[in-house]
Amino acid sequence: MKLSERKVLRKKEQILLSAINIINQKGYSGTTMEEVASELLMTKGSLYYYFKNKSDLMYQCHNFVLSQATKDLESILEDGGPVKDVLKKMIETHITYAIDEKETFNLIMEPKRFFNEEQLELVLKLRNHYEGLFDEIIQRGIEVDEFHAEEPKIARMIILGAMNWVQQWYRPEGRLSKEDLITLYSDYILKILE
Amino acid sequence: MKLSERKVLRKKEQILLSAINIINQKGYSGTTMEEVASELLMTKGSLYYYFKNKSDLMYQCHNFVLSQATKDLESILEDGGPVKDVLKKMIETHITYAIDEKETFNLIMEPKRFFNEEQLELVLKLRNHYEGLFDEIIQRGIEVDEFHAEEPKIARMIILGAMNWVQQWYRPEGRLSKEDLITLYSDYILKILE
DNA sequence: ACTTAATTTTAAACGTAAGTCAAAATTTAA
DNA sequence: TTAAATTTTGACTTACGTTTAAAATTAAGT
Numbered sequence: 001m002k003l004s005e006r007k008v009l010r011k012k013e014q015i016l017l018s019a020i021n022i023i024n025q026k027g028y029s030g031t032t033m034e035e036v037a038s039e040l041l042m043t044k045g046s047l048y049y050y051f052k053n054k055s056d057l058m059y060q061c062h063n064f065v066l067s068q069a070t071k072d073l074e075s076i077l078e079d080g081g082p083v084k085d086v087l088k089k090m091i092e093t094h095i096t097y098a099i100d101e102k103e104t105f106n107l108i109m110e111p112k113r114f115f116n117e118e119q120l121e122l123v124l125k126l127r128n129h130y131e132g133l134f135d136e137i138i139q140r141g142i143e144v145d146e147f148h149a150e151e152p153k154i155a156r157m158i159i160l161g162a163m164n165w166v167q168q169w170y171r172p173e174g175r176l177s178k179e180d181l182i183t184l185y186s187d188y189i190l191k192i193l194e
Numbered sequence: 195m196k197l198s199e200r201k202v203l204r205k206k207e208q209i210l211l212s213a214i215n216i217i218n219q220k221g222y223s224g225t226t227m228e229e230v231a232s233e234l235l236m237t238k239g240s241l242y243y244y245f246k247n248k249s250d251l252m253y254q255c256h257n258f259v260l261s262q263a264t265k266d267l268e269s270i271l272e273d274g275g276p277v278k279d280v281l282k283k284m285i286e287t288h289i290t291y292a293i294d295e296k297e298t299f300n301l302i303m304e305p306k307r308f309f310n311e312e313q314l315e316l317v318l319k320l321r322n323h324y325e326g327l328f329d330e331i332i333q334r335g336i337e338v339d340e341f342h343a344e345e346p347k348i349a350r351m352i353i354l355g356a357m358n359w360v361q362q363w364y365r366p367e368g369r370l371s372k373e374d375l376i377t378l379y380s381d382y383i384l385k386i387l388e
Numbered sequence: 389a390c391t392t393a394a395t396t397t398t399a400a401a402c403g404t405a406a407g408t409c410a411a412a413a414t415t416t417a418a
Numbered sequence: 419t420t421a422a423a424t425t426t427t428g429a430c431t432t433a434c435g436t437t438t439a440a441a442a443t444t445a446a447g448t
Binding site for chain 1: 424
């Protein structure tokens, strides 16, 4: 790889990190290309040299965060251990992302609105892979007879939905600590798989 | 009430119904004031005679649909019967709205992005009321010892999240019929409350 | 029916933010 | 040092929400 190519990659990553910050504060619609640019002392025109358009930039931010979450889950799965413990760790990770990276983690919410067809395909692929990691642990649990589910994929959808909804109501400054929240969710989710 | 006032109300409702249709097809961002207006053979300027701005219009669409859903749930609750059956009916109603009125039912998703403070307050009030209806049936169930939940409101959040997520993946043309979906969801949700 | 007042609609603006582009500036490589 | 490649600029276009003053229409009183 040429020097110049590496430079472009570095710049792209700089832009991504900066954009992720702004998006997590102001949301997708609240974030302007102008603001992302000025944060890095560029003009917005330059952004279009690195990213095709706003939704491309947003897509890559989402991708960045989701890929990181994916890696986290993969390493939890690899570490192995009792299925219930593994699932609990996965739940903890997912909920933590959902809260801490609220906006970028869940651009997920309305992918069709924001992404074009090509991006959408990639998002869905990555998302399927991510969701598949939950299927994997559920499957393991079923095999060792610790989990039971008639339609495991539906159970997984229910679990994911329950966890994602956390963003809609949870406030860190509220009555429940993040730890409490995660404990409660883990317990309820395990009941689903009983 | 004067004739003119009634006329305004009728017109407002016409606009709402038309807007709800467009929003459910194209989503909030995909819907332009221009399009809503032209659907009714008006110019977009006129819309601003009836609604303060776009987010006011969208808010009222959401309100309209959510109010209808609320009435449906209230009448199910009033009818009474075995708590599990009542809850199942409520689940069916909620999921049906979530699928059929996808966009307007769940402007819910990101209320802060779209609504101003005043609207937000009203939305949250209505939403709390709506959610409270689920608390009510859960409470009934606990009292007759058919449901068990340590933190019933968290259980309710989990249930709502699970149901709302349906919009993200369910396709009527897919493998599962809406009936299958609702049956599966009901069964899983009842497990949460076991 | 006629006149005046109130209501409703219009069309032409404006503001903001996304996206484009040709030229200018800078960097790289020979 | 110079020519080519890369990167940045800023002015322009377009789209859409929103405002506004004036025009058109409708209602009400006599």
